[in-house]
Amino acid sequence: MATTDAHRLALQSFLSRGVMSTSEVKELHKKACQTFNVNFENTMECLRNFLEKINENISSVGMEIRSKKDEETGKLMFALVMTNESQLGRLSSDYQKNDLELFKKILDLIVEAESGCVSSTDVLNLASHLKEKMSKQDAQNILSRLIKENWLTESQGEISLAPRAIMELEHYLTDVYEEDIRHCHLCKEIAIKGQWCPCGLKLHIFCAARLFRGKDDCRCPGCKDVWEFEIPSDDRATNSA
Amino acid sequence: MTQAEKAAAKLTPELIERKVGELVQYLLIMEQRKIPVRRGDITKNILKEYRTILPHVLERAKRKLKSAFGLELVEILHKTGKTTIKMYILLNKIDAEKQGVFLDSSRDDPKVGLLITVLSIIFMSGGAVNEPVLWHTLKKLGIKQDEKNHEVFGDVKKLLTSEFASKQMYLDYSRIPNTDPAAYQFKWGIRAQTECTKRKVLDFVCQMYGNDMDVKTWKEQYREVLQSESTGDN
């Protein structure tokens, strides 16, 4: 399949939006093909080939469209990510140096927390630990931007890593934090936010829902202790992709 | 073979491929601030000791940007006094209508709104507008010259004269010859001349005047449009 304007428009859309849900990507794929009358089938296979072609074109530019399940909803997300940690990255001007220092400290906190979540007050308190002091107000502005631009998520005041950040920084996280980065017992993917057992075993919320579906006596697959976490109903996870 | 191609032949294909990829990535990163990239910066940041293959790598990068991204790498000439500097910008090959809702421009929309206002006033005023006249007009839009933290634009004078003019080169902010005390004027910068067409701007102005005003209503401006289209520049 040759590269068409549909591929180019889709890539530009990923450049400008960064991350999208499966339904948004499907809509983009359909509309792009229709706009430039490229043949289109409403199948995952056609979508995969479409994205694969784009990835072929951009791999030498250090970019890739990756997909991964949202840790909260289990829904498959797609993001255009930087694939290499080169000097060129320092030339990015989206965030100031001190903003990135704050982001790094937020990463430390999130990885350190077993649940993978930290309170927004804990995040704002980081402002005073930075080498270059940052006001609480500035920290709040940066935090809101990081959430708005899909690097972090906030639900009920709890801050965690968003799918876009996990997709782009996965290798960085395992490199820097080594065994502090856990993987989900069921799906084996990296697990930042999730349920965990004192024995060290960790499960994504939606994976726990699947693993313990219909069971009334939930036990840790690793150490057989009682699984203390409340198991969410599984319907939320099944309609994921 | 040109000197560049001789140098290129000596280098491994892998290295050239890597330099092309790095240049494309570099241009897309610098596009964050829309500042034209100097030829010298490309050598400094990307090619370093392989400077001789710059023409070859530039050509390959241009092809990659077109085939993979639908973007056009355009060389512009920035004349300062005696010297002329070669710079590069990225222009979209996919036109606005086809982009539809898929390109999220919400981050830049307000600034683009102010930019088109100034570009329109300049074009409709015959290609240049004196600074006082511009500020007087912007006042009606709630923008004051000494405004340091405008709710949407912050320091507006800095936005116009530094970001839009000296950095992005959409505008040209220059001193009016032999004025004492010095008086300044705004004109279209090299980037606007390359990226924008007079016809589209005249269409925009007519849209603002409403009840589908015909572009021909503006006699001189419309002649400018036809003239620019006949000489091939836009």
Next chain:
Amino acid sequence: GNERAQKLHTDFHTFDPKEFAEKLVSFMGDRRIPNEEGERRNVPFPKEGWSKLGQAAKACFRRAPAFHFMLGSFERGEAPAKTRKQS
């Protein structure tokens, strides 16, 4: 025909920046809040007005989307202090 040219001739418009500004004000949705004295003086326009104008001007430009990312935009720095309790 002739009347077309004739009509053109009489309808020329000379550009007045202030008039243009008024057209922009109405396009951007003049819901500026009147100040205490009640008249609508030149209070700054809310962001939405300028965004609307920027959207309308999209066709005048050929703006390319930039690449936004986090990986590599910051130094790794020293490894985080091993303060974790040994789980």
